[in-house]
Amino acid sequence: MxxxxxxxxxxxxxxxxxxxxxxxxxxxxxxxxxxxxxxxxxxxxxxxxxxxxxxxxxxxxxxxxxxxxxxxxxxxxxxxxxxxxxxxxxxxxxxxxxxxxxGKNDDDRVRQRAVELVARAYTSISADDFAQLVGMAPEAAVVAAKEHGWGYDEPTRMILPVPRPPLPHAPTPSEDQLRRLADYVSFLEN
Incomplete structure (x- = not known):
């Protein structure tokens, strides 16, 4: 398809x-x-x-x-x-x-956003809380966390997210920044 x-x-x-x-x-x-x-x-x-x-x-x-x-x-x-x-x-x-x-197919937008949010915001989160955020059963959420390379502490049932490194971005050329600023100011004036 x-x-x-x-x-x-x-x-x-x-x-x-x-x-x-x-x-x-x-x-x-x-x-x-x-x-x-x-x-x-x-x-x-x-x-x-x-x-x-x-x-x-x-x-x-x-x-x-x-x-x-x-x-x-x-x-x-x-x-x-x-x-x-x-x-x-x-x-x-x-x-x-x-x-x-x-997310009933391979393109799971809401769940991916939740996983990225957890990776950025938490150093540890309970399996139950993570399961709620990703809309899964706690056991499935633990499996999903492990698939992302995250740690899991069995006795405390805590998932240990690993933050993704920030994506490098190329600096915007000054000329392009000035053009965008001029367009924005022009838009606000009209």
């Missing part, structure tokens, strides 16, 4: 929204776009999309509110609630995107 380029899909959906008669596309466009924003961790984009969806469309499409419920939990960084809210039978319109977000 070919991998879906969600960036291109997102661009197409945004274009459909802009080109829609009266600026209101069919509900499935909003559903897919909102779900892709969540998948891409663009919570600000998701929030503004939710605000511009007409109330009549929200009322007529209850799944939109369910998708936004997942978004709200992501916004609040309430990962256990995200796993609960996302564990739902989604319509064919958004099912594959939600699978990618939830």
């Amino acid at each position: 070919a991998e879906v380029d969600y960036n291109k899909v997102c661009e197409e959906l945004e274009k459909q929204e802009l080109d829609a008669p009266n600026g209101v596309p069919p509900a499935h466009v909003y559903e897919q776009l909102l779900t892709i924003y969540l998948l891409q961790n663009d919570l600000t984009g998701a929030k503004y999309l939710w605000k511009r969806i007409p109330s009549s469309t929200k009322t007529a499409t209850p799944e939109l509110a369910q998708i936004w419920g997942v978004g709200q939990h992501l916004w609040q960084r309430d990962l256990p609630a995200v796993y609960t809210a996302i564990n739902h039978e989604w319509s064919p319109t958004v099912k594959e995107i939600m699978k990618a977000l939830h």
Whole structure:
């Protein structure tokens, strides 16, 4: 099965929204776009999309509110609630995107974000707490932690994350920084 380029899909959906008669596309466009924003961790984009969806469309499409419920939990960084809210039978319109977000295939976005957060924030965490953050049973969470090369202290049931080294980044050339600053100031003035 070919991998879906969600960036291109997102661009197409945004274009459909802009080109829609009266600026209101069919509900499935909003559903897919909102779900892709969540998948891409663009919570600000998701929030503004939710605000511009007409109330009549929200009322007529209850799944939109369910998708936004997942978004709200992501916004609040309430990962256990995200796993609960996302564990739902989604319509064919958004099912594959939600699978990618939830991690029912190889592309496990929410769980990877949680693992990276734990690696950066903790030197030790209980297996039960880690399991909640990654939406797994404690035994499976311990196995996953070991697969990441983390330590595990059996008597205390503590997982010992190993932080990832920071990725090196090339400094932005001064000319590029000035151009971006000028664009930003111009944007603020207009």
